[in-house]
Amino acid sequence: MRRDLKEVIFFSACIITTVTAISLLFIILSAILVRGLPAINLEFLTTESKEFGQNGGILYQTMGTFILIGMAGILAFPIALGSAVYQTEYLSLSLRGTADLLVYALNAVPTIIFGLFGYMFFGVFLKLGVSWLTGSFILAIMVLPTVLVSIKEAIESIPFKYLEAGLALGLTQERLVRAVIIPQSIHGMVTGLLLGLARAAGETAAIMFTATTFSGVLLPASFREPVTSLQTHILILAQEAINPRALTNAWGAALVLVALIMLMSLGSMLIRATITHEAER
Amino acid sequence: MKPLFTLKDVSLYYGESQVLKNISLTIDKGKVTSIIGPSGAGKSTILRTLNRMNDRIPGFQLSGEVFFDDENLYNNGTKVHLLRQNVGMVFQKPCIFPKSIYDNVLFGVRHLYSRRKHEFSQIVEETLKAVSLWDEVKDKLNQSALELSQGQQQRLSIARALAVEPRVLLMDEPTSSLDPTSTCAIEELVGRLSGNLTIVIVTHKLDQAKKIADDVVFICEGKLIEHGRSENIFSNPSQQQTKDYLKWHLCKC
Numbered sequence: 001m002r003r004d005l006k007e008v009i010f011f012s013a014c015i016i017t018t019v020t021a022i023s024l025l026f027i028i029l030s031a032i033l034v035r036g037l038p039a040i041n042l043e044f045l046t047t048e049s050k051e052f053g054q055n056g057g058i059l060y061q062t063m064g065t066f067i068l069i070g071m072a073g074i075l076a077f078p079i080a081l082g083s084a085v086y087q088t089e090y091l092s093l094s095l096r097g098t099a100d101l102l103v104y105a106l107n108a109v110p111t112i113i114f115g116l117f118g119y120m121f122f123g124v125f126l127k128l129g130v131s132w133l134t135g136s137f138i139l140a141i142m143v144l145p146t147v148l149v150s151i152k153e154a155i156e157s158i159p160f161k162y163l164e165a166g167l168a169l170g171l172t173q174e175r176l177v178r179a180v181i182i183p184q185s186i187h188g189m190v191t192g193l194l195l196g197l198a199r200a201a202g203e204t205a206a207i208m209f210t211a212t213t214f215s216g217v218l219l220p221a222s223f224r225e226p227v228t229s230l231q232t233h234i235l236i237l238a239q240e241a242i243n244p245r246a247l248t249n250a251w252g253a254a255l256v257l258v259a260l261i262m263l264m265s266l267g268s269m270l271i272r273a274t275i276t277h278e279a280e281r
Numbered sequence: 282m283k284p285l286f287t288l289k290d291v292s293l294y295y296g297e298s299q300v301l302k303n304i305s306l307t308i309d310k311g312k313v314t315s316i317i318g319p320s321g322a323g324k325s326t327i328l329r330t331l332n333r334m335n336d337r338i339p340g341f342q343l344s345g346e347v348f349f350d351d352e353n354l355y356n357n358g359t360k361v362h363l364l365r366q367n368v369g370m371v372f373q374k375p376c377i378f379p380k381s382i383y384d385n386v387l388f389g390v391r392h393l394y395s396r397r398k399h400e401f402s403q404i405v406e407e408t409l410k411a412v413s414l415w416d417e418v419k420d421k422l423n424q425s426a427l428e429l430s431q432g433q434q435q436r437l438s439i440a441r442a443l444a445v446e447p448r449v450l451l452m453d454e455p456t457s458s459l460d461p462t463s464t465c466a467i468e469e470l471v472g473r474l475s476g477n478l479t480i481v482i483v484t485h486k487l488d489q490a491k492k493i494a495d496d497v498v499f500i501c502e503g504k505l506i507e508h509g510r511s512e513n514i515f516s517n518p519s520q521q522q523t524k525d526y527l528k529w530h531l532c533k534c
Contacts, residue, residue, distance in 0.1 A: 164334065168365055169365065169366075169392075169442065169445055170364075170367075171392055171393075175362075
């Protein structure tokens with residue numbers, strides 16, 4: 001009897017926690033949807049912001065976010081790929097645990113520290129200043145562990161028979177990487193990159209004072225100019241708005257940002273679904 | 282005639298467990314040598330020492346010497362990828378890349394001899410003819426190779442290995458996942474290819490070894506029990522263990 005009771009309590013606790021988690025997510029998403037939707041129209045998406053965000057749209061904020069994460073992806077991907085290949089194909093088995101530990105440690109660093117370090121190194125030491133390139137470097141370092149771990153998992157999940165088949169034909173290690181390892185894990189790599197970039201798209205603290213300004217910039221004309229971004233735009237509008245229209249625009253921008261991140265996550269899920277499909281054949 | 286492979290007192294370990302015990306053996310050029318023995322005896326392991334495919338297995342350690350012609354394979358100077366270009370291998374299950382039939386045949390060649398591009402379609406035709414697959418696939422070379430049957434896929438794997446023009450072909454139970462018709466096709470193929478090519482084939486099917494092998498190597502529990510001409514081993518084995526194995530498919534070693 002007592003065992004039954006325990007079972008019931010345990011089961012209910014599971015249900016309650018699950019419902020709590022799902023409804024929290026639901027509440028946040030529906031709040032953003034309800035408050036943000038009135039702001040969304042074609043003009044909002046395709047014009048620049050006016051009067052410090054009270055009027056106009058978020059075109060350049062959206063573009064700024066794309067520029068920041070796009071460049072971050074371009075910078076992070078080759079480093080992550082090279083390092084993942086080294087760790088899975090060349091590094092001795094006894095050192096792999098240490099390498100994993102270092103990557104996880106890097107992942108655990110609070111983003112504001114990346115912002116601080118990144119600004120000191122890229123902004124001040126390399127004299128890039130407050131610029132989109134500084135921001136992209138910071139975001140690249142930030143997403144590196146995520147992308148690296150995903151690529152490593154993708155490589156490790158390649159069936160051993162493909163590697164053996166390649167090696168048995170006399171391919172060198174370098175050829176094996178190019179002919180077998182990269183083509184057979186490309187889906188997983190893209191998935192990892194998208195997940196990493198989705199994370200970067202939501203990052204605010206690290207780029208707030210290092211890469212973005214609130215208003216007055218359009219597209220950067222050089223490497224050393226800042227951009228505006230959706231995430232910083234939302235923060236500042238929400239902090240400083242007295243005008244209800246500005247607040248609505250903040251929710252609108254939030255909705256666009258959330259939609260963007262969800263699209264990237266969805267994209268990575270779809271790509272992952274196609275790999276399992278292939279593996280099952 | 283000088284043997285192509287010479288194993289001298291080879292012992293092989295994976296970590297603590299010893300898989301091969303003091304094996305000395307020679308394999309002749311241009312012959313079909315079949316390695317037989319119960320499962321877990323170390324048949325595949327011997328085969329894989331000949332092209333160093335065991336190297337990647339954690340805990341791998343080898344003592345003794347393995348010569349290919351005059352080259353000591355486990356010397357530090359050996360270029361493993363060059364060895365494997367000379368000593369090709371076909372596995373138990375066909376391993377086909379998710380590419381077209383054409384690209385699968387050229388998988389090794391494309392990366393090894395990229396300068397011979399103008400010969401590519403000729404190589405595809407010749408090797409597919411050599412494995413008797415040409416007539417079945419000549420009209421769909423650009424279709425995915427994954428749509429072929431298991432037997433066709435295994436013949437495609439052999440074509441892919443032959444395209445690199447190896448001197449030796451190692452086959453690790455190549456018919457164990459195939460239906461009888463495909464099995465016969467591959468057995469017939471082995472007979473046709475030997476001569477120019479040295480073939481070492483691991484099998485647990487005695488009738489297959491009897492049918493295709495010139496020489497037979499019988500191993501059990503990692504030890505070499507008997508090695509000799511196929512007809513001698515099957516009609517008049519010298520060791521009691523071999524007699525038992527041929528009769529009961531079991532051995533006490």
